[in-house]
Amino acid sequence: MQRINLGEFEELVLLIVAILNDNAYGISVMEEIENQTGRKVNISAVHSALDRLESKDFLKSEVGGATNERGGRRKRFFTVTVAGNKALNFVREQRNRLHEQIPNIDFGLNQYASI
């Protein structure tokens, strides 16, 4: 079986970058993660994940223009590469396939399905 090297947090970051489309940089990714999942993460963790994803060629980045809100410093915008898209799709398909195979037994509580 083909294996995609993508951690849980990395996957989340990758998805967020895909969602944010043209406006994905450190802060926006961090805020979007918090908005979407309620998960509070430190900016350095986001940077680290973005760097890792870039070194895996799932993301590419370019430096944008300077803005006042950053004290004149430039932003680094990330976009998902073709490989990144493929990886997302692969993970998603794999998950769906596995989910569909869960026998439809009702345990009374549906907790296990949400893992």
Added chain:
Amino acid sequence: MPQFDHEPPKWALWFLQLYCKPRVREIIEGDAYELFYKRVETEGLKVAKRKFGWDVLRFFRPKYIKGLEDINSLNNIVMFKNYFKISVRSLVRQKFYSIINISGLSLGLAACLLIMLYITNELSYDNFHKDVDRIYRIANNQSGQYTPARLGAQSKMEFPEIEEVVRLTGPYDQTFKVNNQIFKESEGFTADSTFHKIFTVQFLEGNPDQALTEPNSIVLTESLAVKLFPNKEAYGELITVSGNSLKVTGVVADPPKNTHFHYNFIESFPHESWITVGNWTGNNFFTYAKLVAGATPESVEARYPDFVAKYVGPDLVQYTGHTSYEEYLAEGGRQGTFTLKPMKDLHLYYPHMALGSQGNINNVYIFSAVAVFILLIASINFMNLSTARSAARSKEVGMRKVLGSRRTQLVYQFLVESMMISVLAMILSMGLASLVLGGFNELANRNFSYTDLLAPSTLFLLFGLVLIVGLLAGSYPAFYLSGFNPLRALKGENKAGGGNVFLRKGLVAFQFAISIFLIISTMIVFSQLRFMGQQKLGFQPEQIMVVKNTGLLREKLSAFKNQLLQKPNIESLTLTNQYVSSRIADWGYSTVEDNPRSFNLMNMFTTDDFLETMGLELVEGRFYSNDLASDSAVAVINESAKKELGFENVIGKKVSRGDGADYTIVGVVKDFNYESLKRSIEPLILRRMFEDGRMEADWYGGNYLSLKVTGNFGETVKQVESEWNAMVQDEPFDFVFLDDSFNSLYEEERRFGKLFTVSSGLAIAIACLGLFALAAFTLERRRKEIAVRKVIGASVKSLTMLVVSDFTKLVVIGALIAIPVGYWIMQDWLATFAYQININNPLLFVVPVVLVSVIAWLTVGFQSVKTATSNPVKALRSE
């Protein structure tokens, strides 16, 4: 936008700038700023600043840190792994050299480790006292340990610089009776109630401020309290000491081992008058003073001459019979003063003023020198073997260079290798040191435990030492080997033997020099000890047995003496206030003539059988006799005293103690050594003690009974002991034979001798290891040369001589260095003895040189013969 006017904390920005790679800094900074401005609006400036700092700290990750360039660092780690692997391989392949290297170095390091332990301990003495820098011991004149009773209190009153004073006497032994059980305890002191204000003591029971204020109070250390009063609180209990009851007013934690006076118990002064008045002429107390912060000891010392004139002067004038202190000075009387010695120097620099600790700054120096010597020898082995083996490694160096190794990398490689050897040696040395710790304790007269040995501070020092040794010993081979020209190295053109031959030979000669020097020192120390043992003392010390504490016999004294005299083994006995070889005090006397001159004479009170018991020879006159009633104010002096007094005809002359009573000199005894042979025979005056032990002014002084014994000593001791036990209940029998007592005076010298024996043995062993390996190596290089010589017709003998004479030259060079140095240093050491061996005896220097030569010949010769007798075909067939 007002929030942009705020700035994040400066330190965080500075820190970021410091560590962050420039490539990513702008982005990180940008994000951090953006978050900061947002937080200023939503959460306030303070929180924003704090969080900015936290963010910066969280960015401190290897990925963003400057200098840790990913690709490069990986490569370096791999290279280090490779160096490590190669080092292990070369160690394993050359087992012989590796074992010699590591074992020599670990021997040296073990010696160093123990000596470091000793030295750090010596230097830590008394440092645990609070404000130790402000605590001084007041010395009488320059270094007299005893000071007048009044000195402390008066000084504190007169001098604003002095914050507090305390007086001590001791150490003494005391026999305690608790619930009808007898305990003989040593290391007791008597002290003023200010004891705890000078010294740092931790009271477990009792009030420090009131513990020693009342007479008949005693403070016990925890261990003594537990011993005397097991399972109960000692505070408030009573202890009986020779009829008196002492109340336990405090229990203190045991003092640490590293203090210049170690006490088991402290008693208060028995009489009020000792505390409040006290005189100026009797020097019986140790005085300590604590200065106020900022005061210098010099300022106090400067005040003392006037102080002495004011208070001590009147007493001195009365005692010497002058009309005024000025007249006393004008007639050559010595102007007294007091000096301040820092308390933390007492242990090492003024050991005679320390109360029981036996420190010596010279020992610290000597031990350090020995450690350095041994380590030097081991390091020299290390360097020699590494460079000698370099030829074998030259191809490896050449290959590495061809493949692109830079010189620094090669240096690293060899340093890694030497560090590895030294770390291995360090681990071994710790094992070795713990094995010999017991022997070392005996040698150094200390009590170190394994926990001391493995204390972090010691290990830290050891590790530092290992780093230094590894770097020093490894640097020469590293720089030498890494400098090879790769082309020549690969062609095998490096000259045979490799390395700088001169340097290597010089180092070996240096090793020989150290070995010879150490053996010379050992021989001189032991000859001196033997010389002192054989020196005629003027009497037979092995025949004299001294029974101590005879003062406790009181009215049973004469019965005891009579019982003993009936024993066939006891020829005669004499009662004295001090015994020969113990500490004898000097008393001031002046002659009775128109211009009285004063002298200090060693003073002993004896009964009239002293002459007979000790077996002394009378030179002039007669000894005093108990049968003559007129002999109460007479004295006998020794020849030195006669010389000191300077009378042509000394019999009949009178000396005075200044209190009206004059003593007529009736006889002169031949000089005999009543003290350590380190000192020459000092002037002695013998005064009459009555049969019942009374001496001057009816004081009781018969504390020691010396017996002249013959026959079986063990049996005699038993007989005397049973008599003692029949008459004295509360005091165990205590005795000493004078020859043992004299021998114990040379304990320090004997230890010195042992230290030199051990260290010279160790030095020679390590040097031999190195020599052995070096010889093996040299012979291996010269195998073909020797084979060719043999084929042409050289004999085994001449071939062996060829190699051996090379090494003999080095021994000679070593001897040329060692003999003058040894002569000079040992002459200095001998100068401390009044009776010395003749250091110009050539045997003292020739024997060590011959010994080292023989060892070197044996080490080298064995291998030379082996090579010389082997079949030359084997060496030559490959050509």
